[in-house]
Amino acid sequence: MTRILLVEDDKSIVANLTEFLTSEGYRVKSTSGQSETLTLLEEERFDLVLLDISLSDGNGFSVCSAVKSTYGIPVIFLTASGDEYSTVTGFELGADDYIAKPFRPRELVTRIKNILRLTKGTGSVMTLGDVTVDTVKGTVSKNGKDLYLSALEYRLFLVFLNNRGAILSRSQLLEAIWDIAGEFVNDNTLTVYIKRLREKIEDDPQNPAMIKTVRGLGYKVDIE
Amino acid sequence: MTRILLVEDDKSIVANLTEFLTSEGYRVKSTSGQSETLTLLEEERFDLVLLDISLSDGNGFSVCSAVKSTYGIPVIFLTASGDEYSTVTGFELGADDYIAKPFRPRELVTRIKNILRLTKGTGSVMTLGDVTVDTVKGTVSKNGKDLYLSALEYRLFLVFLNNRGAILSRSQLLEAIWDIAGEFVNDNTLTVYIKRLREKIEDDPQNPAMIKTVRGLGYKVDIE
DNA sequence: GAATATTATTACAATTCTGTCACAGTCTTT
DNA sequence: AAAGACTGTGACAGAATTGTAATAATATTC
Numbered sequence A, B: 001m002t003r004i005l006l007v008e009d010d011k012s013i014v015a016n017l018t019e020f021l022t023s024e025g026y027r028v029k030s031t032s033g034q035s036e037t038l039t040l041l042e043e044e045r046f047d048l049v050l051l052d053i054s055l056s057d058g059n060g061f062s063v064c065s066a067v068k069s070t071y072g073i074p075v076i077f078l079t080a081s082g083d084e085y086s087t088v089t090g091f092e093l094g095a096d097d098y099i100a101k102p103f104r105p106r107e108l109v110t111r112i113k114n115i116l117r118l119t120k121g122t123g124s125v126m127t128l129g130d131v132t133v134d135t136v137k138g139t140v141s142k143n144g145k146d147l148y149l150s151a152l153e154y155r156l157f158l159v160f161l162n163n164r165g166a167i168l169s170r171s172q173l174l175e176a177i178w179d180i181a182g183e184f185v186n187d188n189t190l191t192v193y194i195k196r197l198r199e200k201i202e203d204d205p206q207n208p209a210m211i212k213t214v215r216g217l218g219y220k221v222d223i224e
Numbered sequence C: 001g002a003a004t005a006t007t008a009t010t011a012c013a014a015t016t017c018t019g020t021c022a023c024a025g026t027c028t029t030t
Numbered sequence D: 001a002a003a004g005a006c007t008g009t010g011a012c013a014g015a016a017t018t019g020t021a022a023t024a025a026t027a028t029t030c
Helices: A011-023 A034-043 A060-071 A084-092 A105-120 A151-161 A170-177 A187-201 B011-023 B034-043 B060-071 B084-092 B105-122 B151-161 B170-177 B187-201
Strands: A003-007 A027-031 A048-052 A075-080 A097-101 A125-128 A131-134 A139-142 A145-147 A211-214 A218-221 B003-007 B027-031 B048-052 B075-080 B097-101 B125-128 B131-134 B139-142 B145-147 B211-214 B218-221
Touching: A003 A011, A003 A034, A011 A027, A011 A105, A027 A034, A034 A060, A048 A060, A048 A105, A060 A075, A075 A105, A097 A105, A105 B105, A125 A151, A131 A151, A151 A170, A151 A187, A151 A218, A151 B151, A170 A187, A170 A218, A187 A211, B003 B011, B003 B034, B011 B027, B011 B105, B027 B034, B034 B060, B048 B060, B048 B105, B060 B075, B075 B105, B097 B105, B125 B151, B131 B151, B151 B170, B151 B187, B151 B218, B170 B187, B170 B218, B187 B211
Parallel strands: A003 A027, A003 A048, A048 A075, A075 A097, B003 B027, B003 B048, B048 B075, B075 B097
Antiparallel strands: A125 A131, A131 A139, A139 A145, A211 A218, B125 B131, B131 B139, B139 B145, B211 B218
């Protein structure tokens, strides 16, 4: 069920669009003011925002940047035709698409589907057991609780995540992490980092479930 | 250097668009037939395809699905105005955007930039100026030379990269980075991090080209 | 079981990161 | 031009990271 927030002053457009989008299987809520919109966004989760630029109190631009940066929800601008400035600025503010009024409802739906398809791919979240990595934000969490990995631990973890099942040799791992300036580091350095990483992500670091030792060959990730 | 393939029968449109897009800094090649297009795509790599639907031999739809499935290059449809069928079908075939003729060249450029931004995000490598971020490896480089960003600097940079063009307020940025435990940090902390980040990624940190200050509002990323 | 090789752990300085302060700039308004 | 608000900078301690060495633990081989 896709939830759409329609931010629009014009009552007739609200009525028409709500009816049409609902008939297309979307769940629609509408607001008209800037503060009202931001309040509703805090209370409820939406999948997409349809945003009229000419809001009565302030303009839609500030709402757009707030929506994009805080919630990461895709935004489609509804704009008066011929208002090229709006188009350009809208995109620069992070809008994902815009459509000029008057528009055909069917085209709007098509654009909605398209944007949802395009933006879905941008959120890159990987999981290993109960550990989640958001590579877009650069954050790691375990059971919803945030973990703090240092820069090198983070990169080491990513190497494992992107090579699940493969046995990674010491030299491969060393190369992957410490290749920055062709510097040589102690071979044991890796061992220590493995330990530190395990201590942060494993339930029982002494009996690691995620990063397994393959004696004589290296390390590998077993589980999905 | 962004390479665009323009597939269009109308010679005057080809001439005009080629000139305009070239002046905008794009590299443009054009073809007119279906087979010619597919041949050129095999020989050369393009970043984006502008595709007229009404090709003389066969229609543009089959070219579109070929481009998307074989090469994964984003496609923008050029369509006759009012041809709603084209719009809908085009999107369903995997087009990333469409624009109705006659269109303003500037709007086309805006859409081109937008699509490149949206589709670039899905891959693992993002660029801002001469700085490249590989979110799969967790590495950052500038002109091919590796940069070392601390964990927090890296996350701050990612926030900017994923919200290009948007003005990000101090509180938004603070929230995005220091929200891990709901701890409160000094407001100036962000200022200092901005400075440190600029010192690592900017050519001239005193005159930042990537992370711009928007006085009274926050910061934003301007360039592509 | 003893010897050996491999991996794990602990501990330790050197370095870097992190957050804050005080103050120096800069822009805007009056 | 002066005042006020906002942003940038340098410096500073405390904390964390980073790499290494020494030592312990474990598995493998003989």
